[in-house]
Each structure stands twice: as C-alpha cells, then as structure tokens.
Amino acid sequence: MLLRMSTLLLRTLREDPADAEVPSHRLLLRAGYVRRAAPGGYTWLPLGKLVLDRVTEVVRQEMAAIGDQEVHFPALLPAEPYRTSGRWTEYGDDIFTLADRRGAEHLLAPTHEELAALLVKNLFSSYRDFPVTLFQIQTKFRDEARPRAGLLRGREFLMKDAYSFDLDEVGLQAAYERHRGAYRRIFDRLGLEHTIVRATSGAMGGSASEEFLAATPVGEDTFVGCTACDYAANTEAVTTPVPPAGDPDAQPAAEVHDTPETPTIAGLVALADARRLGGRDDWTAADTLKNVVLALRRPGAEGPELLVVGLPGDREVDLKRLGAAVAPATVDVFDGWDDHPELVRGYIGPQVMAKLGIRYLVDPRVVPGSAWLTGANEPGRHATGVVCGRDFVPDGTIEAAEVRPGDPCPACGTGELTMRRGIEIGHIFQLGRRYTDAFSVDVLGPAGKPVRPTMGCYGIGVSRAVAAIAEQHHDERGLVWPEAVAPCDVHLVAAGKGPQLEAALELGRRLAAAGLRVLVDDRTHVSAGVKFTDAELIGIPCAVVVGRRLAEGYVELRDRASGERDELPVDKVADRLVERVHRERGSVV
C-alpha cells in the first residue's frame, strides 16, 4: 500500500481545536484521523479508518482463535424482545428509539443478548450443540446525555460484542476465562497497558463481571488497586470492609441534645466537643451518622420514592457508586423538602425511618452495636449514643460512600487502596440465565430432560480502543502509534523536489512492493519543516527523510518513539525497513 500525501484526504491542523478537551481527541483531530460530523459522531478519515481496521482485525483474530464464531445481527430491531427482557425500560433515555412508517416501535440495539438468545433457541435444540459462542463487530448507537472527549464517549461507535452459551456453571466459567485471556492478548497486541478490575454489572444483569481499564489521567472511570495484594476494582465495585459488630443492648442509652445552628457535620462536631456531649471532647466527623435523602426511580414506576442513606459523616455519597448499587433503578438528589415536613433538614436521624415507612439503607460500616451522633429529627437537636440494632434497624446496607485513597483493602485487609483513572476498553460478564429465562431457551439435555443454557457476554469498545491507544501513546509533538496499529509502517519525507522527490517515490514503490504500508509526503508546495512537523503529529513509527545528503547517497531514518536518528545509504534502507516490519509482524520475508 502506497499513500501519497499530495492526494490523501487529510489536512493537519496547527492549532488545538477549541472543543477538544483530551489528548486523544485533540491529536486525532489535528493529525487528520477523524473529523467531527455530528454531536458525538465522527467521520473516520483514511488514516483513521486504517487504524480502526487494524484494531478491528486484531480483535477478530483473537476472537476466532478462541473459537468464537462471527455473525452479524441487525442494529435496528423491534421493541418486542427488549420489552420481554425488560431492557427497553431499563435503558430509558440512553437508547435511541424510533417508530417506523407503520408506527411500530424500534430501537437501535445497545447490545444483542436478546437476539443471541433467540438465535440459539431458534437454531439449536440439543445439548450436543453446546457450548457455542458468537460475536459480531458492529456500529452501535447510544443516546449519551453528554457526548464528550471525542471517540471516548460518542453516540455512535464500533463495538465487538460476544455471547457465550453453556449448559452449566463450569462451562460458563471456562468461557469467561477464555474471553478474559483473549482480551488480555488483544490489549497487549494493541499496546494498551490495562488493568482488570472487578466491576458491577449495570443494566446487563448477571452475577460476576470485570472491566478492562486502560489507565490514563483523562479516563472517566476511577479504579482502585491495593498496596499489598493484587486486588483491583472499579470504584463502583469496591466493597467496604465491615468492622466487627457489637451488642446493641450493651451500650448506654441515647441522649438528645440542643445543638442549635448545626446543620453541617463540621459545625456539629465543633459544638459536640465544646459542650462535651456524651462526656467527650474528641468527636470526629467519622463519629457522626449523616443521613442523605435521595429520590429513587425504579424502571417503569410512576414517580420517584424516597430513599435515605446513612453513612459516617466524614464520607460523601458517591452518586456513581450509589447508582451502580441501585441499578437498574436510578437516584437523584432529593428536592422535595416542602412536600415532606416530617424530614427535618439538617437534623435527620434514623430513629424515625421505620415509623415513617421510608426505605433506609446504611453504609457497611454502620454495623449492629455501633453508636452514633446523629440528628434527633427536631430542628436544632441531635442525639448521641444512637445505636444501630437498638435505636434503629436499617433495611439493609448499600455501597454508596465515596472510596478514598488509603482506605483498607477489602481483599487482604492489610494493604491500602490506591486510586487511578482509566478508560473502560472491555467488559466481561457472567450473565447467567437472565436472558435464557426471559425467552425460555431450553434444549434437550443428555439425560433426556430439558436444560436451560447459561450465558456470558463480552464487549470491547473498538473505536474507543483507538482513542485509548492515542491517550497512552503520544507526546507533546503528536501521536506515537505502536507498530501493530499504525496506519502505515513507514512515513517517507521528500525534503525537497526533483531528485529527492523522485528517490522518495521510488523507495516508496519498492517498500510497497515488499508488502509494507507506506505513506510518502510528496507534496511540492509545502516546506520540509512543515513535513517534519506533520510526520511527528501523524505518528507513524518510522520515518525516512530523503534530504540534502541524498546527493551523497544517504537518507535519514527516524524512530518516532525514541527520537533516534540514523543515517543510512539509500540502497540499504529498504532492506532494513522490510526486515524491521516483518520482524514486528512475526513473518518471514
């Protein structure tokens, strides 16, 4: 393949586009890989399409290598199967829906669990047909509330989605591990430094799931690691170590105190110390029980219902963690104070929740026997010694409190949590039978009785992976593509016209004939300086400058990543490049 800059559909930009916030977005736009075409919608220009195709091919190869079979489902589907599974409602505004000319409701399918289950039901009837895993690589659409960061969160993107069907848990576990391994190999080949973290399952349903996160400061996801063990989890999935419970009845009785003008935790702690409430002057925010009122919306329900979450006063509610904990329901900040005079703002305590019939969930640190300084449900009054399991009984626990660096590790108990940001590039789920139950997928078992297959599903954001690679592989001058995904193997720069241009084109033809992907900068109305700048911006791993020393038979080889430069006789450079590329490809010339 030989691309010529003089005719290539490409315009590099000198300046950062105003609306591009993250490096991948900025550089992919500036280097001419993509252009914005719609809110959250990008046109892939030729160089971008080449990178996307190379990433796609790596994904396809590794999926085929574990025996997954490629299919292609329609993207536009009738609402019916998604109503049956419940996802029509669960996804809410996040999916695009439309009516056809007859008024029948359709959606642009976010993923295809329903169709995969129906296909397997339709095709297979015996245990002999299992296990089976199918996958597709398809453009998906999602009605993002806030499309942002270019390809990282768009409304239209390329995704690989796979669905495994096994007859038992052992089979599902094996399929899950197979995909986990394939994903590692895929991201390794793509040059993506990644971490596998425990995750929540969101609208998919199912029991176990893990995310593959590419670490980068601009990632939307925060994930934790442990200083002592290999625990890693998305913050949404971090579980709080539960302290030992005590005997609720062994505690002193609760006491109510006048605490005027203390609607905040800081004010309350200061006053509690000053007045030596409960005989102490060492109160901390962690001794208080903060009660946060929220509006919980269940899918398909008429209106919101009240939810109060109790957590230690030194922690904020993390709405992302709380959202994951209540999914597929959603929570909003509560703003209906006027309609609920029974809730005394700033002085809410858990003592009245059961009586008021309000759902009350607590942070796992609020164990039976723990005593708290909390609201007394009267203006300007708080209570000390309010004991969980005696003065109030929560409806359950919930992971809603923020996670902080230094928190104890829930896995080993000895290490501390560290926090990083990352981009979700893959997600694997053990779904179980949610979808095979929904569609009554049964096959004849070996013993003659029906068996219901159990499913896994496995996704990779293919176009997002391109952006993630750009996030991890760039410097201040531009992109620095790993060889496995670069749009071309070699970027030939003709520094001048005449013989230099001729030599560059001749070398380009020779390399292309040897199977290399070659970009030649053969522009004649552009200075050598601009060409060098563009080459660094575009980020092809290896550049060859055909310049002044051509007269003496020399050209310059430049390595984009290391910056190393090397002068070589022009008749040696082709062999050297062919060898380099074939070595990288693992093939023999």
Place this chain on the structure above:
Amino acid sequence: MLLRMSTLLLRTLREDPADAEVPSHRLLLRAGYVRRAAPGGYTWLPLGKLVLDRVTEVVRQEMAAIGDQEVHFPALLPAEPYRTSGRWTEYGDDIFTLADRRGAEHLLAPTHEELAALLVKNLFSSYRDFPVTLFQIQTKFRDEARPRAGLLRGREFLMKDAYSFDLDEVGLQAAYERHRGAYRRIFDRLGLEHTIVRATSGAMGGSASEEFLAATPVGEDTFVGCTACDYAANTEAVTTPVPPAGDPDAQPAAEVHDTPETPTIAGLVALADARRLGGRDDWTAADTLKNVVLALRRPGAEGPELLVVGLPGDREVDLKRLGAAVAPATVDVFDGWDDHPELVRGYIGPQVMAKLGIRYLVDPRVVPGSAWLTGANEPGRHATGVVCGRDFVPDGTIEAAEVRPGDPCPACGTGELTMRRGIEIGHIFQLGRRYTDAFSVDVLGPAGKPVRPTMGCYGIGVSRAVAAIAEQHHDERGLVWPEAVAPCDVHLVAAGKGPQLEAALELGRRLAAAGLRVLVDDRTHVSAGVKFTDAELIGIPCAVVVGRRLAEGYVELRDRASGERDELPVDKVADRLVERVHRERGSVV
C-alpha cells in the same frame, strides 16, 4: 481456516420456509447463511458473514485500485444538512427519523452526499487538492414500505457509497468512467452476469446515471435491450422515439360525435368503426388519445394538484415510469371525481385543459399535427380530428406510457426492444453541483477565482449482491457459489466415523495449513446421506468425500457446479486442491 460442522453455528432446513418467495431468500435461509431477525432485517450466520466479507473485500480492492479513499461517516445524523439539501423532505417516509433525548431531529442517513460535500468543504480549499474521491462501506437503513425477497429488499443492508469531486465536467466524466470500469470488474469477479442500463436519477438529482442490473427472473427492475444495437435501459429511462410532426393547420377540423356508453377505449373503437366516424372503419386503440387524471404531490407542498396525462389509447400508464419522470414529486391514482365535475369521467379530452388551468402532459408520440379520436368533455360524446398544436397545446411531454417488447429502439431506430428483469446491484450518477451548490463548496481556482466542484456518486448494494449471486448461481439442490465468494474453498465430508473421520480432519488440517478455507463435516450423529444433501445445499465449489474407499487409499472429489466426480488417491488430493485454489486466486503457492 478450518470450520467444523459439529460446532458450527448452522442448521440447514429440509423444507422451504413459508415466507421465502425467491430462490436466494429460500436457499440462503435453508443452507444456514442468514436468519430473519426482524421485518426486513436478517442475522448473518457464520457462513453468510464469510460470503459477505469476501464480496466486501472485492469491492474494497477495486475501489482502492482506482484511487478511491476509504472513510467512514456516521450513520446517525442531525436533520439539518438533509434539510439544506432538500432530501429530508424528498425521501419522506423512506428514511428512518428519530428524535434524541433533547428532541433534536435525526435521521439514519440513506446516503452521504451532504456529509461528503461538507467534509470536502471543511478539508480542502485549493484546486490543487482535486480531484478526490472517497468511499465507505456501511450499514444503511431504509424504511421500506414492503420489505421483501430476503436480502434483496430489506430495511437494513450493507452498501458501498462513493463520492467524487472534480473541478470540471471533463474530470467528472473521467471519474464516472473510472467507476463504471471498476464496477464491471467487481461484478465480473463476483460472477454476476450484469447489464449496464441507462437510468433515471430519482431523489439523487443530477444529470446522467446508469444502473448495473443482474439479470434474473425475480428482479424488481425491468430493463430493455435492443435486437440491433447495444442500447440498454431501465424501463423508467426508456425514451420514446418521436414520430415526425405535421402541420396542425393542414388537418380537417375536429368533429364532435355522440358516442353513448363508450367510457372504455375498446367500446369507443368498436363504435367508431360501426358508425364510420371520420369516414373510417379501421380505427384502432392507437388512434385514440386517452387522458389519465392523476394526483401529483410535490415534496413539501400542502396537498396534491391535478395532472392529466394524454397517451395513445393502446398504452397503459406505467406508474413506475411516470413516478421516475416526476421525481422527486410523486403521483397517485386520482380519486377526487366528486370534487371535479368539470372532468367528465370516460369522456375527457385535452381541448379544455388550458381553460381549466390543469397541467396537461402528453406521451412523446402526441406530436404537433397528430390528430386523435378523444373525449369531447361531455357525457357520451367524443371528437375526431382533434389535432395537437391546434385544438390543444400540451404543457410538455412525459415518459409515462408503458414500454412493450417489440417497441422501436430509441437509439438505432431499426431494432426492436426486448425486455428482461433484473436486480439493481450498482448505480452510478453524474450528480453535478446540486450538493456543492447547497453547501456553497468553493475552492480557490488556478486563476485565483473560486471554483465550485462537481460531484459524482456511485453505489453498490453489497449485501444485495450476495443475494444476486445466489439468484444467478443455484440449482434445484442448492447454492453453487463462484469460487471468488464461496464461504470456503473445500467441503470435506467424512462419510463415516472412525478412520474416515480421522482422515477427513487430517486432510482438513493440511489444507488449512496451506491457506485454504476448509469446512469439514465431522458430525457423528448424522448419516452420510444427510451430509451429502447438506453439502449440495451449502454449495461450496468443491467437496471431498472420505468414504468406504478410504480403506483402499481413495477419496472422491466432487465439483459442485459441473457435478463431476473423480476418485483420487488420498495422498494426491491435497496437492490437487491447493493447486486448484491457488490457480483461482491467481497466486503462487
């Protein structure tokens, strides 16, 4: 590549599915290439996906070979550019539209002329950047009123669309010819016998266009050829040879006659002969002028307007031809007789059209000076000698009359038209400046003045081509794929278990290692007879049966197309197959 039937996501069907009307639909379903997933929406199963990918790759290679650059536009787009071009209205119900969560109107783009023009405007500013042609291969959506015939007319399909930009007509003509040539090569490589026919441009706009039609009895399009020259045209594009005009004033005056009970042409002709109207008894339907009332709807207009079409009484109006002639307006049968008492049903003549202010268009055979037997606009009365150009002056001519086999050829004038049916597999257009005008795409010309590029657009129905190939390549036993698009090169049938199965798998591994695509029927719970039937249904070009004669060292080679069978030593068969496939691929082992 080695696929094993025992694990392949495939179920062949013994019976024809009830709703499959055409051979491609029937066989692609029965042989397990596709499954219906939605109205007009199909899931590509693994074998189908392989064929689709091979067809796609042929298209991609030939587009790249003529220098077209691959891009990828979003499919989901805001309404705005399509409003600017007018296509939002013109396409009407045929496109899927939807509102996003903020209520902003979007569409699933039918094609991307608007985006291509905007991209070029956005990237390029100088004549030096031209010519340029870009293409994409993308899933398209169309809200078909009547999805039918499986992949031939679905609501979701794969399309290759290309857009050329040139600075002048000579450039556009060259781009058009380049694509015409590439399309011939593509369809030749795909094994599609095809005819290039003149076509109308429909909602695209533009001046010249041709369609590539794959001849098959189930095609939706009818096209004509000539017995004497190489003229070929879609019936919508057939032009009627115009007879010589006469002197309107040299004709006898018109006469009105009582013709009771003659609302039909046949009745009128019989009565005219019986009464010797105009002194003749040799009246034919072709001597009468039939006036057909229609409701014309212009895009964006409030209601319909009246249109009367005058044509010789021996011809029917062909609504498809008429529709193409008035596009982007549409026509319907008129049913508003009660509101228009001035139109005397069955006795309408052209004499009053101008006075009534009704748009009146005539068949090209109605030339100035031609005299007609036609309605007198009074119940039960007709007129003879009604002369075009004297007694009435049409507002213009229109190609609305049906075309019939045996009609004179409009190109050579000596041959007769023959008619066949075909599937539209490609369409090439010289668009001109419709879209560059709409978006004011101007670039700096060589003389320093702005130049507005002129566009061509070029489409191939990629998934439809798969169905067209199946239509042209099947027999009563199943599909007969051309080697260039077959899902596999070789189908190995293990006729028995034990050594036969072992030998088939061993041969399969050897062939796969040599680069062949191999399908092995390694099922153990299926009879040899079922395997043979399935192999013929699936239609891979070459089958190898590993059967009883394996004991003597022989296997049987079967050619699917010719039915030829050949016994060969098992140790020779691999060489023979590798040689056969590499010869077909034009490559050297």
